[in-house]
Amino acid sequence: DQQVKQNSPSLSVQEGRISILNCDYTNSMFDYFLWYKKYPAEGPTFLISISSIKDKNEDGRFTVFLNKSAKHLSLHIVPSQPGDSAVYFCAANQGGKLIFGQGTELSVKP
């Protein structure tokens, strides 16, 4: 059973608009969540993280929101740029190991 789910395999957004990537989890014991971005033939690159004691963390164009009651987190990218086109993974910390979602492929069109 998947403890971290990204239900949208792909997302297409116009340049300059907002991209919203979603992630759901099942285990309320997760205490730390991260978003990674991955280009083909490269390893995942850390983007932003959030502790379970917070509900929002912002870093430049990237904001992560955490809704613990709904067991849901989202990544907002504003404004979206063509260089943001990549696969985005959310991950949750479970006792020192990361549990990853299946990824969402974001395509930002000029």
Place this chain on the structure above:
Amino acid sequence: KAGVTQTPRYLIKTRGQQVTLSCSPISGHRSVSWYQQTPGQGLQFLFEYFSETQRNKGNFPGRFSGRQFSNSRSEMNVSTLELGDSALYLCASSLVGKLHSYNSPLHFGNGTRLTVT
């Protein structure tokens, strides 16, 4: 500062053989983790080493093993290779001992693409 370095980048092996993959963490990072990425299963945790000790282990068979050296460099070994072991193997390092603390996320290398024929 150099990132996480994995060698080799590509590897082709046949069933039944064994393979050793190498990872050099970011300088100063003492925690090294290994992940397997496949199209069907996504990114899955293999194991994590800190100060030469395996601290955490995922749900993989005993054919998958690893070790860490005193300079924090790590190797993973897969014995008796199966076709299903074909995957991208990713190594990641982290700065501090407390994993995934707010200021110490994992930093990944570009992986070793293993193909088993």
